Amino acid sequence: MGPPRIPPTASEAKQIRKAAESATLNALPGTQHLSSTILTLESLRKPLLGSTSQQTENVHELFDLLGKKECNKHLLFYLLDLLVVRLIPELAEQTPKELFDLRSSYIPLE
DSSP: OOOOOOOOOHHHHHHHHHHHHHHHHTOSOSEEEETTEEEEHHHHHHHHHOSTTTHHHHHHHHHHHHTSHHHHHHHHHHHHHHHHHHHSGGGGTSOHHHHHHHHHSOOOOO
16 A cells, blocks of 8 residues: 555645636537537636636636535535436435335235
8 A cells, every 4th residue: 555645735736726727628629510600618617617817717707516425425416316317217206204104004905
């Protein structure tokens, strides 16, 4: 087993975040074919990130939001809920108690 991970220093963390924000801004491709229409980079970025002058600030705010524990907690619970509902679809319609009562009760056939 290798040595434990060394956490980055504050200046390294800023550099990593700046690189991640830059990569996020550049993640949209130059052109995309969608329903036989060519969409340019600006036509994709503008609805997602705002005007050209606001894009860097909006990505920075998005990273700030994703850095909050409360936001990550809600996101994790949402994804876990989505996973459970995909595995057990009837949980979307009934509570676990209702399902337990339904499955554990004996209903005689008439």
